[in-house]
Amino acid sequence: MTNIRTIVIAEDNANDAELTLSALRANRIGNELVLVRDGAQALDYLYCRGAYAGRPDGLPALVVLDLKMPKVDGIEVLRQVKSDPALRQIPVVILTSSREEQDLVRSYDLGVNAYVVKPVAFNEFIDAVKLLGGFWAVVNEPPPARA
Amino acid sequence: MKASDLEMQAGPMVDRVGAGVAARAQPRHYANPFQFRRRWNALPLRSKGLSVIAIPLVPLLVSTVFVLIIARQGRLAEDLVSHTLEVKSSVANTLNLVIDGETGVRGFLLTHDPAWLGPYERAASQLPDAMRQLMSLTIDNPVQVRHFGVVTALVGARPLAALVAWARSDDTRTTPLELLTQNRALTVSLRQELGAMQQEEDRLLVERAEIARSARVRLLAVTIGGALLGLLGGTLAASAFTAGVTLRLDEVSRNADRLARGEQPDSVTAADDEVGHLTTRLAEAGALMAGRVHELEETRAELDRFFSMSLDMLCIADLEGRFKRVNPAFGVTLGWSADELTAVPYLNFVHPDDREAVLAETAKLAAGETTLTFEARYRCKDGSYRWLNWRALPLPDRGLIYATARDVTERKKSLADLEVANRELEAFSYSVSHDLRAPLRHITGFASLLQRHAGATLDSEGSRYMTTIVDAASRMGRLIDDLLEFSRMGRAQLVKRSVSLGDLVRAAQQDAAATVPGRTIAWTIHPLPDVEGDAAMLRQVVVNLVSNAVKYTATRTHAEIEIGANGHAPGETVVFVRDNGVGFDMQYVHKLFGVFQRLHSSDEFEGTGIGLANVRRIIHRHGGRTWAEGSLDAGATFFFALPTEPGGAA
Numbered sequence: 074m075t076n077i078r079t080i081v082i083a084e085d086n087a088n089d090a091e092l093t094l095s096a097l098r099a100n101r102i103g104n105e106l107v108l109v110r111d112g113a114q115a116l117d118y119l120y121c122r123g124a125y126a127g128r129p130d131g132l133p134a135l136v137v138l139d140l141k142m143p144k145v146d147g148i149e150v151l152r153q154v155k156s157d158p159a160l161r162q163i164p165v166v167i168l169t170s171s172r173e174e175q176d177l178v179r180s181y182d183l184g185v186n187a188y189v190v191k192p193v194a195f196n197e198f199i200d201a202v203k204l205l206g207g208f209w210a211v212v213n214e215p216p217p218a219r220a
Numbered sequence: 221m222k223a224s225d226l227e228m229q230a231g232p233m234v235d236r237v238g239a240g241v242a243a244r245a246q247p248r249h250y251a252n253p254f255q256f257r258r259r260w261n262a263l264p265l266r267s268k269g270l271s272v273i274a275i276p277l278v279p280l281l282v283s284t285v286f287v288l289i290i291a292r293q294g295r296l297a298e299d300l301v302s303h304t305l306e307v308k309s310s311v312a313n314t315l316n317l318v319i320d321g322e323t324g325v326r327g328f329l330l331t332h333d334p335a336w337l338g339p340y341e342r343a344a345s346q347l348p349d350a351m352r353q354l355m356s357l358t359i360d361n362p363v364q365v366r367h368f369g370v371v372t373a374l375v376g377a378r379p380l381a382a383l384v385a386w387a388r389s390d391d392t393r394t395t396p397l398e399l400l401t402q403n404r405a406l407t408v409s410l411r412q413e414l415g416a417m418q419q420e421e422d423r424l425l426v427e428r429a430e431i432a433r434s435a436r437v438r439l440l441a442v443t444i445g446g447a448l449l450g451l452l453g454g455t456l457a458a459s460a461f462t463a464g465v466t467l468r469l470d471e472v473s474r475n476a477d478r479l480a481r482g483e484q485p486d487s488v489t490a491a492d493d494e495v496g497h498l499t500t501r502l503a504e505a506g507a508l509m510a511g512r513v514h515e516l517e518e519t520r521a522e523l524d525r526f527f528s529m530s531l532d533m534l535c536i537a538d539l540e541g542r543f544k545r546v547n548p549a550f551g552v553t554l555g556w557s558a559d560e561l562t563a564v565p566y567l568n569f570v571h572p573d574d575r576e577a578v579l580a581e582t583a584k585l586a587a588g589e590t591t592l593t594f595e596a597r598y599r600c601k602d603g604s605y606r607w608l609n610w611r612a613l614p615l616p617d618r619g620l621i622y623a624t625a626r627d628v629t630e631r632k633k634s635l636a637d638l639e640v641a642n643r644e645l646e647a648f649s650y651s652v653s654h655d656l657r658a659p660l661r662h663i664t665g666f667a668s669l670l671q672r673h674a675g676a677t678l679d680s681e682g683s684r685y686m687t688t689i690v691d692a693a694s695r696m697g698r699l700i701d702d703l704l705e706f707s708r709m710g711r712a713q714l715v716k717r718s719v720s721l722g723d724l725v726r727a728a729q730q731d732a733a734a735t736v737p738g739r740t741i742a743w744t745i746h747p748l749p750d751v752e753g754d755a756a757m758l759r760q761v762v763v764n765l766v767s768n769a770v771k772y773t774a775t776r777t778h779a780e781i782e783i784g785a786n787g788h789a790p791g792e793t794v795v796f797v798r799d800n801g802v803g804f805d806m807q808y809v810h811k812l813f814g815v816f817q818r819l820h821s822s823d824e825f826e827g828t829g830i831g832l833a834n835v836r837r838i839i840h841r842h843g844g845r846t847w848a849e850g851s852l853d854a855g856a857t858f859f860f861a862l863p864t865e866p867g868g869a870a
């Protein structure tokens with residue numbers, strides 16, 4: 074197990090996932106990128122269950138959530154993460170195409186760490202994701218790991 | 221008041237003026253008993269009273285006068301009778317004295333006894349007095365005066381003194397036969413005359429006694445006649461009084477009673493006296509009352525018609541929670557009859573979940589508050605529930621509530637449908653925001669990646685295509701973003717507070733100027749007031765208008781933009797943004813504020829056609845209005861007006 078923690082990206086849309094991954098890789102972030110396709114998989118990963126039952130221990134450095142996903146949506150994942158004392162310290166960033174007021178309000182109410190609207194222009198998108206990954210994975214000092 | 225006037229008053233629909241004229245033109249006749257009675261009725265009460273007293277009194281007075289006259293006649297007759305008796309006594313006295321004198325003289329002649337001379341002398345001395353008395357008693361009767369004259373002559377002629385003297389002379393030789401004979405003849409004549417006088421008096425006595433008797437009879441007759449006439453007069457007067465006053469007063473009294481009970485007075489005979497006046501006034505009062513009652517009934521019938529035909533439910537309820545009166549609309553809407561609705565407390569009809577609210581509203585009404593709008597569900601006879609919107613006015617003094625209700629079930633259903641539609645629209649917007657932008661992002665993203673990946677192998681034409689794809693996708697992304705923003709502005713909650721328009725304009729001016737560093741723009745910004753509104757939305761308005769001004773003056777080497785407020789209109793703050801740009805043709809002014817409406821091609825001036833639509837939507841949501849003035853190639857001025865007092869539509 075490496076001491077560089079993972080970044081979990083929950084994104085159901087393959088194109089978006091590829092663009093996001095591409096943007097993060099373009100930023101040369103050293104963290105392992107874990108892509109899950111829905112909220113249920115994200116929770117499986119976080120709780121080390123289902124397909125991720127045997128994954129190495131440790132909490133991810135960052136969880137990037139799309140809002141609109143099959144099975145369990147981003148808001149529900151956020152709610153569970155932030156209401157679980159074991160997980161609530163993980164930084165969670167919402168990366169979505171929704172600028173809807175209600176989504177913003179609910180996300181912040183649930184304690185989201187950042188809310189980023191995906192720009193349409195690719196360059197801006199690249200910049201946004203770079204900034205995001207760079208900040209949370211590199212600049213930001215994560216909470217101390219628990220025993 | 222004439223009789224015809226009274227009839228006119230009693231009949232409700234007679235033209236008063238015409239009737240009055242007819243009454244004045246009508247001549248008065250009292251030819252028949254009815255007319256006489258009318259005349260009697262027309263007499264004032266005082267005159268009637270006097271008449272009633274006079275009618276029995278007059279015969280009594282007349283008979284009294286007659287009695288007095290007749291009594292006097294009787295008394296006179298009686299006086300005359302006693303006078304006659306006196307005369308008779310005086311005649312008798314005179315005759316006695318004559319006889320006494322003669323007897324005395326004769327005795328003396330025979331006896332020469334002087335004792336006989338006593339009566340003679342007494343008679344001789346008394347006779348003159350007796351004669352005088354007789355004369356005075358009979359001086360009024362020519363017949364007796366004549367007799368008396370004869371008697372006087374006879375008395376004077378008697379030779380009594382000579383005979384006495386002869387006797388005293390004691391002359392016995394001769395007997396005075398002559399004297400005696402003369403004396404005897406005189407005495408016979410005297411007796412005859414005195415007897416005639418007695419007879420005359422007897423005749424008078426009979427005559428006068430008859431007069432006295434007939435006077436007594438007449439007296440009796442007159443007394444009885446007077447009494448009878450008085451009695452008859454009294455009866456007549458009493459009946460006249462009864463007919464003319466008492467009976468009519470009874471009528472008036474009965475009519476007054478009828479009036480007091482609210483009924484119409486009976487029509488009665490009119491007259492000019494006080495009773496007639498009362499009757500007339502009562503009839504007028506009755507007519508007036510009837511008129512008022514008629515008017516009231518008309519008004520009531522009118523209100524009842526409205527009450528019955530109203531589509532809205534109308535009711536009167538008491539503060540104890542019962543309907544007292546309901547109109548037919550209740551039956552139409554809820555299916556309950558009026559009796560069913562008024563039989564039980566109205567809370568029974570209220571949906572169990574709404575009962576608390578209804579009770580609270582009733583309590584407010586009981587406290588005197590007016591209900592302007594209140595909605596609750598009421599049970600229909602078929603078991604369904606309908607929403608009623610109430611408006612109610614309490615009359616706490618009378619313990620009543622006047623209320624109207626309207627069935628708003630359909631409206632509420634429509635509203636609910638509308639809310640569903642709105643939610644669907646929101647879901648759609650959300651979907652657009654999320655799903656439509658994603659493929660665009662993918663187009664631009666992958667086109668960019670392709671450009672980066674195959675950039676070296678593409679010729680210039682291929683590069684241009686790639687750029688066009690990316691640009692077009694970006695442009696569509698902005699369009700969608702603007703459209704979503706526009707939709708968001710329509711739905712987002714207004715948070716009103718005091719906003720400094722000056723600060724907003726200065727910030728917008730700096731931002732706009734910063735985007736066009738190469739250009740020369742002459743800014744004129746007048747002092748601007750603070751307004752009540754949503755700061756974020758108003759910022760959008762100002763930014764849109766200022767950036768438009770900058771955009772459409774791009775072709776001017778000396779651009780001029782002026783921003784100010786000329787809101788002197790009462791209740792409004794009017795703000796304008798003026799530029800000397802390309803302007804617009806006023807015939808298209810109605811298109812300016814429409815969604816996706818553009819007066820210039822995007823080649824000339826880029827833009828999505830959403831900005832001014834958003835301005836209008838925001839200003840409308842603040843209860844304000846927007847408009848624009850301009851002319852082609854001569855600049856444009858955009859105005860928005862905001863209400864200065866709170867109360868704009870949210």
